[in-house]
Amino acid sequence: ADEETPTASGRVFAAPSARRLARELGVDIGSIDGSGPGGRVSEHDVRAAAEDAKEVDEEGSDSPE
Amino acid sequence: MVVGDVTTGTDVLIIGAGPGGYVAAIRAGQLDLDVTLVEKEAYGGTCLNHGCIPSKALISATDVAHDASTAEEMGIHADPAVDLAGMVSWKDDVVDQLTSGVEKLCKANGVNLVEGRAEFAGENTVRVAHAGEGQGSETIEFEHAIVATGSRPMAIPNFEFDGERIISSREALALDAVPESLVVVGAGYIGMELSTVFAKLGTDVTVVEMLDSALPAYEDDVARVVKSRAEELGIDFHFGEGASEWVESGDGITIKTEDEDGEISEFGAEKALVAVGREPVTDTLNLDAIGLATDEGGFLETDDRARTDVENVFAVGDVAGEPMLAHKGMKEGEVAVEVIAGEPSALDYQSVPAAVFTDPEIGTVGMTEEEAEEAGFSTVVGEMPMRASGRALTLGESDGFVRVVADDDAGFILGAQIVAPEASELIAELGLAVEMGATLEDVAATIHTHPTLGEAVMEAVENARDRAIHTLNR
Amino acid sequence: MVVGDVTTGTDVLIIGAGPGGYVAAIRAGQLDLDVTLVEKEAYGGTCLNHGCIPSKALISATDVAHDASTAEEMGIHADPAVDLAGMVSWKDDVVDQLTSGVEKLCKANGVNLVEGRAEFAGENTVRVAHAGEGQGSETIEFEHAIVATGSRPMAIPNFEFDGERIISSREALALDAVPESLVVVGAGYIGMELSTVFAKLGTDVTVVEMLDSALPAYEDDVARVVKSRAEELGIDFHFGEGASEWVESGDGITIKTEDEDGEISEFGAEKALVAVGREPVTDTLNLDAIGLATDEGGFLETDDRARTDVENVFAVGDVAGEPMLAHKGMKEGEVAVEVIAGEPSALDYQSVPAAVFTDPEIGTVGMTEEEAEEAGFSTVVGEMPMRASGRALTLGESDGFVRVVADDDAGFILGAQIVAPEASELIAELGLAVEMGATLEDVAATIHTHPTLGEAVMEAVENARDRAIHTLNR
Numbered sequence A: 001a002d003e004e005t006p007t008a009s010g011r012v013f014a015a016p017s018a019r020r021l022a023r024e025l026g027v028d029i030g031s032i033d034g035s036g037p038g039g040r041v042s043e044h045d046v047r048a049a050a051e052d053a054k055e056v057d058e059e060g061s062d063s064p065e
Numbered sequence B, C: 001m002v003v004g005d006v007t008t009g010t011d012v013l014i015i016g017a018g019p020g021g022y023v024a025a026i027r028a029g030q031l032d033l034d035v036t037l038v039e040k041e042a043y044g045g046t047c048l049n050h051g052c053i054p055s056k057a058l059i060s061a062t063d064v065a066h067d068a069s070t071a072e073e074m075g076i077h078a079d080p081a082v083d084l085a086g087m088v089s090w091k092d093d094v095v096d097q098l099t100s101g102v103e104k105l106c107k108a109n110g111v112n113l114v115e116g117r118a119e120f121a122g123e124n125t126v127r128v129a130h131a132g133e134g135q136g137s138e139t140i141e142f143e144h145a146i147v148a149t150g151s152r153p154m155a156i157p158n159f160e161f162d163g164e165r166i167i168s169s170r171e172a173l174a175l176d177a178v179p180e181s182l183v184v185v186g187a188g189y190i191g192m193e194l195s196t197v198f199a200k201l202g203t204d205v206t207v208v209e210m211l212d213s214a215l216p217a218y219e220d221d222v223a224r225v226v227k228s229r230a231e232e233l234g235i236d237f238h239f240g241e242g243a244s245e246w247v248e249s250g251d252g253i254t255i256k257t258e259d260e261d262g263e264i265s266e267f268g269a270e271k272a273l274v275a276v277g278r279e280p281v282t283d284t285l286n287l288d289a290i291g292l293a294t295d296e297g298g299f300l301e302t303d304d305r306a307r308t309d310v311e312n313v314f315a316v317g318d319v320a321g322e323p324m325l326a327h328k329g330m331k332e333g334e335v336a337v338e339v340i341a342g343e344p345s346a347l348d349y350q351s352v353p354a355a356v357f358t359d360p361e362i363g364t365v366g367m368t369e370e371e372a373e374e375a376g377f378s379t380v381v382g383e384m385p386m387r388a389s390g391r392a393l394t395l396g397e398s399d400g401f402v403r404v405v406a407d408d409d410a411g412f413i414l415g416a417q418i419v420a421p422e423a424s425e426l427i428a429e430l431g432l433a434v435e436m437g438a439t440l441e442d443v444a445a446t447i448h449t450h451p452t453l454g455e456a457v458m459e460a461v462e463n464a465r466d467r468a469i470h471t472l473n474r
């Protein structure tokens, strides 16, 4: 990820509904690169991030111990 | 167990039926939780009975009379007579409608209502003393408790409230005659709102403020608009002075103030209204019984789920800290209950808007320019003076301005400061903008109805983009 | 070329300095275009001189007097005297401030101002006849032209405007004495706004409307709130009747109306105000010279860049069609110029909000429930009655409601209808919500200041989610 965060103070720009969805899906909204103007995080971005995380998880558990 | 005690149980016990508590209770009922709400005095708490609602009722009513009496320029000649007792009784009717509404809404949502004073008796119990002698008490066991006991006016040394000479906002909102003169100690929002009301009713108002400006919580240029208007209304300001003592004198009292050099001034008045702040009501709850301590100011610290340090105990509203505003408490009440119900709720809002119902009003949300810079944003600011607003001119009220603060990179709107007629309403759009992560362009591209004060919001945003139409861009 | 003619050239020529034209001109100046604005009468057009601004000024001023005279319940006893000539002269001052402001803003932005009546003379030229005899004329060559000539009141057969007995809104806004009685033909927004003003000033008002309701452009339950209040103010409605003729009778006139069965009624009055709609001003432009034709209604058809069928000619404001509202014209003016300047602008807004400044006001944006269903959405609707709003009660104005319409799947807010005090301002937040694609949850999660009318917006949204606190959810 970019070292230079686009927003000061770790502020995430996202609608309340996207923020709630992130909590519901257990993803850290601050770690998502938003696709909206200026990097605004949409519900769609949150779902995609949750999917990615799940895939990583599944790959992890699929891999032989 | 004391003889005569009844023990009942509840899933969610809420202490205090102010905005924090009653909203929590109604939401709990909606979520099918077994909920009990204990209130010792009156449904609606400070806000409905002695705060937000009565103050706004008197402000609005006073304005009706005052506006008509100062509208000669508009071709209106009127000399209204105000019967304050009548106005206060109308205000009481408004309060009654709302508090009985709260009671009905609680019942309709299945909330168990208990009248009495609660204190913690053990880790999972409160004792409720019913009002009136011999009315007994009851013990209630709870799974979760929400403390929503609100705040009370702060007194200053030598100025104990007696309800007659030295009054708090509560008595000021229930006077039956207009005082000839009034010293108001404290130029915060409550002091300024009430000073304005009484000045418009004809009282000789003197405001004494320890700090060096009116509404010291606000930026200078915002506060200045209100202060200038207040001075036009005849309010006399004394800054840098603290009220030190008072004595009876003739029909009234004399209030002494002291500045930092120890210089004494004296002000004669019929009464003194002390409005220097409010303190949380947590000392009467026997918090020890649940092993909970307050911070130095008496507030309960909470996390982003409105939880205190004790796992099953939540705190909402004024007891949970600044800003001590009704709508902050309501949101905390909702979140506390939703968290108890297992919903993914949190106090993750960007900002609590605030309004001051002076003349003109103030409405703010999010960060000031200075706060945004401190937070590391490079900022861009846009302003629109109300004297360039067509709607403001048609209302005959063109003092003030709208300011928006945005981040200079992506244009995200970070905050707004409005001092203008209806600022309390105008701030709503910018509140949504801040929560949504809207940009200057988003608000600028939204068509705003003509002629409205809300167009000034759009113009301020356009000004930040050097594209305002009705004001010069610089 | 006629003797005495001067020929000059300009990049962007704008005809008409109403909201469509002057906004286009200022934006053109900002974008460093060489721009010329031709106006035959007064800067600001209908809106500033004879429409939005004067009507809102008289509405607001009248309310100041009327509110005070009907506030006994609030303990206020007043019997204001209104001097209409004085009120109208105050209104004229407001208009003057704004129109001279427009002139200054145009100049400050480098707009060439030309006074006179323009008509097309060839594909790239207009001829401007200067006002006053012997003032000559000039020819101006243009690269791009923007037609912003606005609209005029529509007359009905047998009711030619004479400015005395049969008047339009223009004269109604400039009377120097309150008429004893007035027949208002047409219950659209202009008719209803002016009926309310005169009823409050004490005129005996009769409204005659061809269709079967007041404000027929609005939903029944919205219009009903305004109509009930109007009836309380003493306005007498006659629906399903068209004004067919009038005669002088004694001091006044008698207006005859006819219903669809041919039944005749008669109404005596001092004057009749005909407010049955407005028609675009395109017939005086010699459009043939540029090969442009209007549609049947006289409007110019435009695409989403505000372009007419002739490539370098744009049309904005009332001439470009419904809704004939100032803010729609302003947006079109901006877009036309930005397109000329090569910016990627378009008329891509979701909705033009609209307000009616009756008592209470109406504010709407986006789709009604019916429109949303027709557009294929499955909808969810939320409402909040104003009588449950604390702020409304403190204002003593609790008629009306806020309604939001959302799509039932994702919760996107599609539209809102508000009939309430300050509805014109409250609609702004929902306008932003509609433009941003905000959901019910987004608005519900945004903290709204207490006590404000804006909380009713939040409650309506919460009601759509079965989570309203201050009203029952059903």
Ligand SMILES: Cc1cc2nc3c(=O)[nH]c(=O)nc-3n(C[C@H](O)[C@H](O)[C@H](O)COP(=O)(O)OP(=O)(O)OC[C@H]3O[C@@H](n4cnc5c(N)ncnc54)[C@H](O)[C@@H]3O)c2cc1C
Pocket (backbone or CB within 6 Å): B015, B016, B017, B018, B019, B020, B021, B038, B039, B040, B041, B042, B043, B044, B045, B046, B047, B048, B050, B051, B052, B053, B055, B116, B117, B118, B119, B148, B149, B150, B151, B169, B170, B190, B281, B284, B285, B316, B317, B318, B319, B324, B325, B326, B327, B328, B329, C449, C450, C451
């Ligand atoms: C004059 C004035 C004007 C104001 N104007 C505004 C305004 O315009 N906007 C705004 O947002 N805020 C305003 N406020 C602040 C607002 O009133 C408070 O922020 C709000 O009331 C806090 O709500 P709460 O639920 O925390 O507590 P409160 O409203 O104080 O309610 C607490 C309730 O708990 C009860 N209680 C306390 N202890 C016990 C106990 N042991 N057992 C049982 N019951 C108990 C009390 O009787 C009370 O009813 C104003 C305040 C004042 C004084």
Ligand SMILES: Cc1cc2nc3c(=O)[nH]c(=O)nc-3n(C[C@H](O)[C@H](O)[C@H](O)COP(=O)(O)OP(=O)(O)OC[C@H]3O[C@@H](n4cnc5c(N)ncnc54)[C@H](O)[C@@H]3O)c2cc1C
Pocket (backbone or CB within 6 Å): B449, B450, B451, C015, C016, C017, C018, C019, C020, C021, C038, C039, C040, C041, C042, C043, C044, C045, C046, C047, C048, C050, C051, C052, C053, C055, C116, C117, C118, C119, C148, C149, C150, C151, C169, C170, C190, C281, C284, C285, C316, C317, C318, C319, C324, C325, C326, C327, C328, C329
């Ligand atoms: C009583 C009333 C109340 C209203 N209230 C509202 C309201 O509250 N909100 C709202 O949004 N709208 C309101 N309207 C409608 C609003 O006034 C119009 O939508 C708006 O004025 C349209 O702007 P425009 O620029 O298209 O035209 P106009 O404002 O009509 O301006 C056109 C200008 O073009 C000039 N012109 C015409 N022909 C020529 C020519 N050949 N050469 C040179 N100049 C020419 C005219 O003199 C005029 O100045 C109201 C209208 C009326 C009558």
